[in-house]
Amino acid sequence: MSTAIVWFRRDLRLIDNPALDAAVQSGLPIVALYVHAPEEEGEWQSGAASDWWLQRSLVALDAQLRERGGRLIVRRGPALAAITRLIGETGAVAVHWNRLYEPAAIARDQIIEQLLKADGFIADSHNAALFVEPWQITTQTGQPYRVFTPFWRNAFGRIADALPLPAPQALRWAGAVLPSEAIASLGLSPAVAWDSGLCATWTPGEQGGLMRVRAFAAQATRYAQERDRPDLTGTSMLSPHLHFGEISPRQVLAALQLEAQGDPGVMDRVEPFLRELGWREFAHHLLYHFPATAAHNLNARFDQLAWAEPEPILLRAWQRGRTGIPIVDAGMRQLWQTGWMHNRVRMIVASLLTKNLRYHWRHGARWFWDTLVDADLAANTLGWQWVAGTGADAAPYFRIFNPVLQGERFDAHGHYVKRYLPELARVPAARVHRPWTLAPAQQAEFGVGGVYARPLLDLVRSREAALEAHARMRAADPR
DNA sequence: TGAAATGTTGGGGCG
DNA sequence: ACGCCCCAACATTTC
Numbered sequence: 043m044s045t046a047i048v049w050f051r052r053d054l055r056l057i058d059n060p061a062l063d064a065a066v067q068s069g070l071p072i073v074a075l076y077v078h079a080p081e082e083e084g085e086w087q088s089g090a091a092s093d094w095w096l097q098r099s100l101v102a103l104d105a106q107l108r109e110r111g112g113r114l115i116v117r118r119g120p121a122l123a124a125i126t127r128l129i130g131e132t133g134a135v136a137v138h139w140n141r142l143y144e145p146a147a148i149a150r151d152q153i154i155e156q157l158l159k160a161d162g163f164i165a166d167s168h169n170a171a172l173f174v175e176p177w178q179i180t181t182q183t184g185q186p187y188r189v190f191t192p193f194w195r196n197a198f199g200r201i202a203d204a205l206p207l208p209a210p211q212a213l214r215w216a217g218a219v220l221p222s223e224a225i226a227s228l229g230l231s232p233a234v235a236w237d238s239g240l241c242a243t244w245t246p247g248e249q250g251g252l253m254r255v256r257a258f259a260a261q262a263t264r265y266a267q268e269r270d271r272p273d274l275t276g277t278s279m280l281s282p283h284l285h286f287g288e289i290s291p292r293q294v295l296a297a298l299q300l301e302a303q304g305d306p307g308v309m310d311r312v313e314p315f316l317r318e319l320g321w322r323e324f325a326h327h328l329l330y331h332f333p334a335t336a337a338h339n340l341n342a343r344f345d346q347l348a349w350a351e352p353e354p355i356l357l358r359a360w361q362r363g364r365t366g367i368p369i370v371d372a373g374m375r376q377l378w379q380t381g382w383m384h385n386r387v388r389m390i391v392a393s394l395l396t397k398n399l400r401y402h403w404r405h406g407a408r409w410f411w412d413t414l415v416d417a418d419l420a421a422n423t424l425g426w427q428w429v430a431g432t433g434a435d436a437a438p439y440f441r442i443f444n445p446v447l448q449g450e451r452f453d454a455h456g457h458y459v460k461r462y463l464p465e466l467a468r469v470p471a472a473r474v475h476r477p478w479t480l481a482p483a484q485q486a487e488f489g490v491g492g493v494y495a496r497p498l499l500d501l502v503r504s505r506e507a508a509l510e511a512h513a514r515m516r517a518a519d520p521r
Numbered sequence: 522t523g524a525a526a527t528g529t530t531g532g533g534g535c536g
Numbered sequence: 537a538c539g540c541c542c543c544a545a546c547a548t549t550t551c
Contacts, residue, residue: 270522440524441523443522
């Protein structure tokens with residue numbers, strides 16, 4: 043009795059899942075497999091927040107499969123050994139999966155594909171995650187894109203006709219009784235209960251993702267106005283669902299188009315959001331073509347910049363939101379508590395770390411990697427290199443965010459900082475982003491002390507020092 | 522998807 | 537009525 047294995051990885055959904063669809067279309071009974079193989083992620087094994095999400099997403103997928111008469115077979119890696127063993131147990135003739143784009147995953151998957159094919163099996167990979175895969179478009183000279191705008195001009199024209207696949211009507215399961223690891227035994231969940239803020243914020247799994255898509259589609263025309271306001275829910279919050287493939291970009295686009303029915307102006311108004319999906323595509327394009335950038339500056343000139351050796355106490359203060367600069371601390375505590383940070387605030391905290399503190403962006407990227415539920419190697423790498431000025435189409439080095447002005451501009455009422463900083467609860471909005479400027483009597487009155495009376499770094503002096511370091515780099519390496 | 526310094530303009534107070 | 541100064545508002549340049 044032959045079967046087809048669907049190897050789930052970061053495509054933890056039934057709708058618009060090309061690998062699942064291909065297996066079903068083949069007419070063979072199917073086996074759904076997940077292989078837990080963190081050691082195959084190399085330098086970028088998932089962090090605690092990602093693991094928290096993965097555990098719940100696997101449970102959700104298993105529940106959906108059980109509703110359809112099947113189940114998720116969970117095995118420990120290495121992936122190749124797990125797959126070949128399952129082939130032996132089930133008589134499978136085909137393995138289907140959806141592609142990943144991280145260097146370690148590409149290398150592993152290529153080997154598995156080659157070996158399976160050499161042994162006469164069908165080994166088919168599919169595109170479930172991107173409108174445009176990294177090798178599908180190039181510049182006019184055949185090079186990978188390094189600038190977003192021309193990349194997006196090219197990619198945008200290719201997304202209009204991309205429609206999601208429906209969930210398979212009926213799943214026919216392989217009959218064999220197969221052993222499976224309990225998801226709870228994989229060690230993905232926290233030993234101590236630090237996850238209450240995550241539980242209160244998120245619903246991992248396909249159903250949770252679909253709920254977010256619907257909620258966002260209903261308010262997507264406000265995205266352009268509200269996207270920079272961390273005190274509001276103006277962004278989609280879809281990033282973790284997209285990262286784990288609980289929903290696809292095509293589904294997001296389809297939901298927006300559905301909302302726009304009868305009003306063509308709506309699609310124009312959601313273009314700023316589609317651009318953000320475009321940045322996600324661009325990130326994958328860059329990581330694929332420049333795989334070393336997860337650890338190294340894309341622009342090698344910045345290897346010579348006088349990065350500062352992190353001061354453990356200062357780095358720790360940044361990580362845990364105790365620098366004394368309100369919007370920075372609020373963002374870092376939002377990250378710690380909820381596994382997520384508003385994008386505007388990500389830029390602000392990253393600018394502080396890479397420019398005012400002049401710590402190499404990899405220190406920030408690593409902390410985000412361990413704490414974000416949406417930690418994604420492509421997006422994380424692009425984001426940090428963009429802010430640090432070391433990457434493709436990056437912010438110029440001299441673009442240094444002033445967290446006080448950013449706070450006053452985008453969190454004018456101070457609602458966002460007060461949500462995460464009880465220390466500032468009583469400070470009037472006019473001073474909440476610069477509590478150190480209050481007179482001592484007022485600081486006493488409003489309960490302001492510690493780092494909020496005196497931040498751990500001087501924004502003016504650190505900015506000047508960063509500009510000087512940049513000038514020295516330019517002088518040493520003029521181009 | 523910045524900020525700060527510097528330059529320009531124009532209205533209003535005032536001798 | 538006129539010139540002068542101040543300075544806010546806006547524009548441009550520089551980092």
